[in-house]
Every structure is written in C-alpha cells, then in structure tokens.
Amino acid sequence: MDNINFDNYMHLEFLNKSENESFARATVGAFVAQLDPTVSAITEIKTAVSEAVTNAVIYAYESKIDYIYISCGIVGRDVYINVEDKGIGIPDIEQALEPAYTTKPESERAGMGFTIMQSFMDELTVESKTGVGTIVKMMKSIEE
C-alpha cells in the first residue's frame, strides 16, 4: 500500500493463529475510530476484516506458522484496508468470489466470506497468485 498520500496510516503483522482473528479486527476498529464512525460502520469494517483474516488463517499456509499482514490508510473519510498473505494463493478468483463457494465445507465454512466483504465495504479487489499469496484490497467511505 503506497502510503504517501494518506492522512494516517498503520501496518500490522501477526502470526496466523486463530486467536489473532479478534485481535486483528479490534486493531483495525481502533484505528478507524479516529473518524468517529457510527457503530454500524465500525461493525461492518470489523466483520469484513474478520472474514479476510480468517481466510488467511485457514487457507493461506495450511498447517505452517507464518505471517498475515494488514495495512490501513485513511484519506479524508475513505478507509483503505489491505489484508495480505504470502501463502498458496487462489487459483480461480472469480469462482472464489461466488456466494456459497468454499473449498472447506467439511470445516463448516459457508463460502460467504467474500460475499460479506463485498456487501459491507464499498470496494473489494482480490489479487492472488498460486504459490505467491493473496491480497484482499477493500475501501469504505465513512459518512460524516
């Protein structure tokens, strides 16, 4: 994330442990709080971050311990959030974005992660390369 034009910016790295899912969304929530958003807007952002981070925890590194990266930049009232891993990548992004598509139904995944990210954020882009990793880029404008 090119941070040169942001009013404020933070970057977070943490291990891909499931107990860090709540930590990650709380951190983004605390950072975004400076815009004094509604509880509903904060909850939507935390939910979207939770979805992206949970995917990185579950899918990116299989059983390997490795890092997940979050960048968050604020410009005006726009919040840009990238959730990144250097894991196995997504072979077919279009298919992954489809509602109810999941590769882990046996772990009770609903396949709704990307659908929720798209509903709760204003913009979503997924960049991924097999064997290299995945970046989920999201943007949400916070109302005055």
Added chain:
Amino acid sequence: MDNINFDNYMHLEFLNKSENESFARATVGAFVAQLDPTVSAITEIKTAVSEAVTNAVIYAYESKIDYIYISCGIVGRDVYINVEDKGIGIPDIEQALEPAYTTKPESERAGMGFTIMQSFMDELTVESKTGVGTIVKMMKSIEE
C-alpha cells in the same frame, strides 16, 4: 525482536501522530488480552506503552512525519514489548531515566515517562544512538 521462540507475536507500524497514541496502547492491550490478565495488569501495560509511544511522537522526529514501530511477543505468561523509532536518539540514557528529567518542560512534560515504565513493567532497557534512533524494551510477567 527475535520472534522464533514466541507463542504469539505481532508487529505494528504507524505514523508519529499524537492521535495514534491511544490506538497504539489499545492495540497492545488487545493483543495481551489473550493471556486474560487483570484489568490492573492491562492498564499498567497500556500506560507503559503510552509513555514510550508518546516519547517517540514528541522527541524522535521533531516536526518530521515518520514511523514508530511496536513489537510484542508472548512466551508463556511473559509479555515482551519493544517500542522503536529511527529518530534523533538519546545522548545520555542514564540522565533521561532520572525521575523529573525532561528536555521539554515548556511543553509541560513531567519527566516521569521512564519512571512510570520502570514501575509498571518488570524489566526496562533503553538502547539509543544519536542520529540512529531509540528502542525501549520492556517485559512484564502476567500472573495466572
């Protein structure tokens, strides 16, 4: 911070803006919460982090916009926290650690930052080099 032996680990980078002081201590607080510490222990850690981060905001970069770095590792019930900047450094660390010593009395600094960090944490080490930067290393053991 060598993270190879930690049970859990996170690293945070953010701009040296005073509005990030509350964000930084909240983030460390949220990370340490996984050990289920007492409210009092969490408050002591958040206070120590706030002192170190505030110093980096005020002293490290003068009026330049730049980054502050926090690393936090947990091993067993020990919490290791490093607060780092690549700023002007501290010429005389021993003097800086003295209670009531401050180079900015005109900004109503009380010179009690390091004293409070020392009181609230179990260990404190300061590494600093003029023109290179400062690392404040702290450790606190969380009671069961």
Added chain:
Amino acid sequence: MKLVYKCIGKNMVVKFIGEIDHHQSKTVREEIDSVIYNDNIKNIIFDFSNVDFMDSSGIGMILGRYKKVEDKDGKIFLVNVRGNLDDIFKISGLYSVAQKYNTVSEALEVV
C-alpha cells in the same frame, strides 16, 4: 465467548455470550452437538441477545447444526437478531432454512 443452554423437551435454547468467529466456533459446535446427541434434540433456538460480534463463521456453525436436526424434521429458530447480524443472515440466505422470532418465548410457542 461463552455458551449457556437449556433443554425443554426436544428443544434446545442456546444463548451465546461474546463474539462468534472462526476461533470461537470450533469449541461451540462440539458443545452443542454433544447435547443434540445426548438429549436427542430436535429444534434449536439460537438467542443472539448477548452476541457482540459475528462473522460468516457463525453462518457455517448454524448451518452445521441445521444439518444435524434436518433428518428428524427439526427446525432452527433465530431470536434477538440485531442490525448487523440480520444483514449477515439476509446476505447469506440463512432465512431460507431458519426462522427469525423476536423472543425465545415466541419461538417456543411455535416449535
């Protein structure tokens, strides 16, 4: 996250306290499933009044329990569903297999 439940005949009322995410849902589902099995539960009423946060892991968890009771014509009821949770249930189409009621007692009247 904690889980409080009571069984009334073949009906189980499950109240979540805290955050429902991927990390938490693992233990939650094991706890519920052992009750479904041991008490031969048919209908489940999920009470969300004390849920501070939920993401799509909650959807998977609810659908998983639905599959456990589906064979015996069991039903899933969702009560005290507030704003953001209601959005997630709508987006994920959960209301096609589970019914929303305002309170636990309203749900217990129709089971």
Added chain:
Amino acid sequence: MKLVYKCIGKNMVVKFIGEIDHHQSKTVREEIDSVIYNDNIKNIIFDFSNVDFMDSSGIGMILGRYKKVEDKDGKIFLVNVRGNLDDIFKISGLYSVAQKYNTVSEALEVV
C-alpha cells in the same frame, strides 16, 4: 475526552471524561487556563471519577495548572482517584503539591 467544569467563587471543579494523554492534554490545558484567567480562579479540584486512562501527560497537565495558581496561594485537590491513577500520582510525587480527597464535597469543605 471531554471536560466539564463549574466555578464556585474562586474554586474551579474540573471533571474529566475519557482518556488523559499527550494528544488530549493540549486542548484541555488551554480550556482550563482560560477559565483560570477569566474567572480569577484560585483553587482547582480535579475530579477523576470518569477517567478511563491517564499517563504521565496528566502529571504535566496538573503541575502546569498548579504553577498558574501557586502565586496566589491557590491549591490543587485530586478527588475520586482510583488504583492506577493513585499509583501514578504516588510514583511522580504529585501528592507533595496536591491533596487527595475522596469526594468533591469533601474537597470543597477545606478550600
């Protein structure tokens, strides 16, 4: 962080609501100082009952106000000081220039 105050003669009662840190203390001290100046305040009672967090920036802020009223023999009172704040006040030696009372009314009795 918000600040609520009332003046009773030459005494100012200042209640903080929220977190007192370096970022917040800048605006707080300007607000208090303008009241000290305009209402010719002598004694200040700081009420900490609604302070969620404070670090040493709070010490600097209190000492700064002490210096404003010191010349006219003014005093600083600290009320509703809970655990962690009490530790910070002790460590920093603040009680040598400011007095601790349990409540605002107790402090008002001695001013």
